[in-house]
Amino acid sequence: MSPPHEISHLARVELLSPKPQETLDFFTKFLGMYVSHREGQSVFLRGYEDPYQWSLKITESANAGMGHAALRTSSADALERRVQSLSNDTSTEGAWHEDEFGFGKNYRYKSPDGHTLDIVWEAEHYKAPPELQSKILTRASKKPLQGIPVKRIDHLNLMSSDVTAVKQSFERHLGFRTTERVVDGEIEIGAWMSSNILGHEVATMRDMTGGHGKMHHVAFFYGNAQHNIDAAEMFRDHDIVIEAGPDTHGITQGQFLYVFEPGGNRIELFGEPGYLHLQPDLETKTWLMSDIDTGLAVGGAKLPWETYFTYGTPSPLSVAEHQKEFSNAGPAAEAAEERVPDEIDTSRAVADSPIDVFSDAR
Numbered sequence: 001m002s003p004p005h006e007i008s009h010l011a012r013v014e015l016l017s018p019k020p021q022e023t024l025d026f027f028t029k030f031l032g033m034y035v036s037h038r039e040g041q042s043v044f045l046r047g048y049e050d051p052y053q054w055s056l057k058i059t060e061s062a063n064a065g066m067g068h069a070a071l072r073t074s075s076a077d078a079l080e081r082r083v084q085s086l087s088n089d090t091s092t093e094g095a096w097h098e099d100e101f102g103f104g105k106n107y108r109y110k111s112p113d114g115h116t117l118d119i120v121w122e123a124e125h126y127k128a129p130p131e132l133q134s135k136i137l138t139r140a141s142k143k144p145l146q147g148i149p150v151k152r153i154d155h156l157n158l159m160s161s162d163v164t165a166v167k168q169s170f171e172r173h174l175g176f177r178t179t180e181r182v183v184d185g186e187i188e189i190g191a192w193m194s195s196n197i198l199g200h201e202v203a204t205m206r207d208m209t210g211g212h213g214k215m216h217h218v219a220f221f222y223g224n225a226q227h228n229i230d231a232a233e234m235f236r237d238h239d240i241v242i243e244a245g246p247d248t249h250g251i252t253q254g255q256f257l258y259v260f261e262p263g264g265n266r267i268e269l270f271g272e273p274g275y276l277h278l279q280p281d282l283e284t285k286t287w288l289m290s291d292i293d294t295g296l297a298v299g300g301a302k303l304p305w306e307t308y309f310t311y312g313t314p315s316p317l318s319v320a321e322h323q324k325e326f327s328n329a330g331p332a333a334e335a336a337e338e339r340v341p342d343e344i345d346t347s348r349a350v351a352d353s354p355i356d357v358f359s360d361a362r
């Protein structure tokens with residue numbers, strides 16, 4: 001187990017998009033993010049309280065997904081120590097690179113499930129030009145007059161084939177604490193992890209399709225429940241697909257609204273930040289499946305099986321195709337199937353296949 005607080009926070013995420021202009025419009029027009037830089041096929045953006053040159057990079061790509069995510073360490077020494085820990089793990093390969101705008105040297109490695117992660121110390125602070133300077137000194141730039149602007153990047157949720165392996169990698173090498181987890185019998189199907197007082201900067205949930213290394217969502221911070229409600233109205237009016245919310249998770253107590261940006265990546269808007277973990281001797285809370293409804297949504301919002309538990313990016317299917325493909329799958333469909341008595345089941349099987357039964361007669 002690594003010492004705590006060697007990682008400060010989630011600094012940035014790169015999203016890949018097959019519809020880069022529409023994805024860019026989503027983040028600038030609806031979420032009020034500023035463009036800070038353009039380079040090749042990438043555009044760099046930041047929320048008005050993001051401290052660095054960028055927190056979001058949108059890169060044109062054949063498929064949606066996460067290019068990489070980067071965590072900033074608490075010092076240059078902490079970076080060296082974390083890299084040493086990762087290097088000692090023979091199952092993890094990594095390498096230094098220095099090619100991210102606004103940041104110094106980054107150490108890039110793969111999570112046990114294949115997600116691309118960077119850790120970095122050197123970061124250039126954003127200095128607003130005079131016309132964008134806020135009179136509120138802790139605010140890196142003026143609140144924009146556009147859409148319903150997010151303050152900053154908040155957290156990342158990774159889909160994993162093996163939640164425990166990904167969780168242990170964050171605990172062992174980066175000093176994350178697991179604040180909450182969900183178990184289904186003996187199997188961990190979700191873990192929420194933090195390196196500071198937030199409920200989580202990184203979470204990982206089981207990919208129910210058995211996939212590896214996908215992104216579930218990246219979240220941006222409002223800090224205000226009403227903004228999630230206002231954003232839902234804005235998205236509804238402008239045909240952005242809302243998946244679930246606004247509601248409040250029992251897990252983390254965070255307020256959520258999930259939407260799909262036009263490129264296909266799931267984005268969460270985070271209202272109030274939820275429970276803050278101030279105590280150093282935190283005890284991990286374990287949710288059982290019997291209490292999962294409270295864990296997922298206190299107000300009873302349904303997180304749809306056909307997307308929430310099965311869709312991540314990259315995805316071979318678009319959101320709409322995936323929804324269709326998975327609409328008759330999942331625990332509810334299986335439970336309904338089990339409720340059908342055998343004799344009816346048999347007769348229905350016959351009734352369902354008239355072509356086979358009568359094919360000889362045709």
Ligand SMILES: [Fe+2]
Pocket residue numbers: 155156157217219268
């Ligand atoms: Fe989230």
Ligand SMILES: [Fe+2]
Pocket residue numbers: 249254256268
């Ligand atoms: Fe959430």
